[in-house]
Amino acid sequence: MEIxxxxxxxxxxxxxxxGKRVSVRRLSEPGVAGEKFTDTVGVLTSWDNGxxxxxxxxxxxxxxxxxxxxxxxxxxxxxxxxRGPAASYEELARVAARAWRPVESERLGEWELRAxxxxxxxxxxxxxxxxPGLPLDEALTAVRRWYAERGLPAYVQTATGAEGTQEPLCAxxxxxxxxxxxxxxxxxxxxxxxxxxxxxxxxxLSREADEAWLARYQRKGVSxxxxxxxxRGSPRASEAERGGGPSVWFATxxxxxxxxxxxxxxxxVDGRWVSFGAVEVDPAQRRRGLATAVMAALARRALEEGAxxxxxxxxxxxxxxxxxxxxxxxxxxxxxxxxxxxxxxGTDR
Numbered sequence: 001m002e003i004x005x006x007x008x009x010x011x012x013x014x015x016x017x018x019g020k021r022v023s024v025r026r027l028s029e030p031g032v033a034g035e036k037f038t039d040t041v042g043v044l045t046s047w048d049n050g051x052x053x054x055x056x057x058x059x060x061x062x063x064x065x066x067x068x069x070x071x072x073x074x075x076x077x078x079x080x081x082x083r084g085p086a087a088s089y090e091e092l093a094r095v096a097a098r099a100w101r102p103v104e105s106e107r108l109g110e111w112e113l114r115a116x117x118x119x120x121x122x123x124x125x126x127x128x129x130x131x132p133g134l135p136l137d138e139a140l141t142a143v144r145r146w147y148a149e150r151g152l153p154a155y156v157q158t159a160t161g162a163e164g165t166q167e168p169l170c171a172x173x174x175x176x177x178x179x180x181x182x183x184x185x186x187x188x189x190x191x192x193x194x195x196x197x198x199x200x201x202x203x204x205l206s207r208e209a210d211e212a213w214l215a216r217y218q219r220k221g222v223s224x225x226x227x228x229x230x231x232r233g234s235p236r237a238s239e240a241e242r243g244g245g246p247s248v249w250f251a252t253x254x255x256x257x258x259x260x261x262x263x264x265x266x267x268x269v270d271g272r273w274v275s276f277g278a279v280e281v282d283p284a285q286r287r288r289g290l291a292t293a294v295m296a297a298l299a300r301r302a303l304e305e306g307a308x309x310x311x312x313x314x315x316x317x318x319x320x321x322x323x324x325x326x327x328x329x330x331x332x333x334x335x336x337x338x339x340x341x342x343x344x345x346g347t348d349r
Contacts (some may be wrong), residue, residue: 011070013234019076019168023052026064026264032235037070042162045171047220057161058316059183059337070119077163085272085309086264089164089334090129090185092273092311097127098246099268099275103225106146113146118223123183125155128169136172144341154341159186162334170337178343188311189330191274191299197328200297202253209250215260216280218339230266230278246270249301251294255282257269265294267302274302276312291324 013022023041042056052064054301102114102123110130116123124147132139140154145153156173159165174180208215219226231248247269255262262285266278276298281290299310312330314321 009122011069011072013044013072015076015340018044020044020074021077022072023075024052024054024064025070026068027070035297041075043167045168046109046175053171054161057166058335059158059160059170059180060173062173082161085190087188087309087311087333089159089162090132092333093127093159094189095270095273096122096186096275096311096313098270099227099228099277101277103228104150108139108142110145111139111143112184113143113148115150115152116229116349117223118152119223119226119229120219121155123229124152125157125338127157128166136160137176147341154345156339157180158339159334161332163333169338173339177344178338178339181340182338183335184313184315185335186313187325188309188312188333189325189328191302191310193329194276194295194310195297195299195303198293198296200293202298203293203297204252204254205297205301206252207248209266210252210263212254212259213250213264216264216282217278218280219278231268247305249298251298253294255285257282263290263294265291265298267298269302269305269307272306272308274299274307276310292328295328300337301328312329 007198009025011024013024021042022044023039024039025039028036028038030133035346040054040062041053041057042062045055045061046053048064050066052066054062056074097114100120100122105115106113109125109132110128111132112129114123114125114127118124118217126143134142143156144154156169156178157169157220158173159269160170169178206213208313209227249267249269251263251265251267252261253263260282260321263281264278265276268275269300274296279291279294280343302310310330311333312325314325316335
């Protein structure tokens, strides 16, 4: 907190600092037991009618009455990260989008509208990297119309917690009644250290997701559209071999039950990056190192194709996965969220 020459705490932020990352101290709310003061760090997303709104890195919006402020200052937009490969939010967002392609997309300025018959929010949401070329209300009207024409609810995917993320857009969506339905995190790490974790014996790699792989995959609604998003049956494998696109691989550990494998996984190699996903293990065979073996086998293939950095997505409440990935050297890079248009039904992430 800022301290004056006289030793007093001072508020050194103004309305002109909206959009900047700030640290504030305020008086705790009446009736709250414990500390007299509460500290909040995040992006100052608005300061209207005597109320500040600060969006934390997890996407939570905090309301701070101006009258309760004790101290405040602008802080660096993104603290130095201690682990993981260096990467901007925009770089990771574009790589992630290529790893999970929609069936249909259209540009609205620098926004990308994506649709895949409702299979996952990621493939059926707007990726707003830049200016839509219209005032926000007009852009959101166009977004809602585009998705309504396809019989889908409108979603906007946003991110918080890193340099260049979209805290102000989150606040504007919430102000307009858009509902945050899902929050997850993107974690990054090194490929080589994952490859060294296990020999990966018994893991079979393939360019396609066969029927056995799909029998273990838990995502709902695995249709032909879903298979196109996953990469099965698309030209992406041959494109990658010619240097024309991301390289998709599927991993399988055969199980005693012929109907479904013991474990599966998927990776997408894209330049220096590889993504890991769809890592699922037969519940009866968990805690036997199968998830690690799958990821190590995929990581070795990614190294062969030139990848050095890895990313993956993990739910904020999935304690087991978070512990597994932290043990592999991954660390959180940013949080991402899906905002649903007001009064619309949801879909699976």
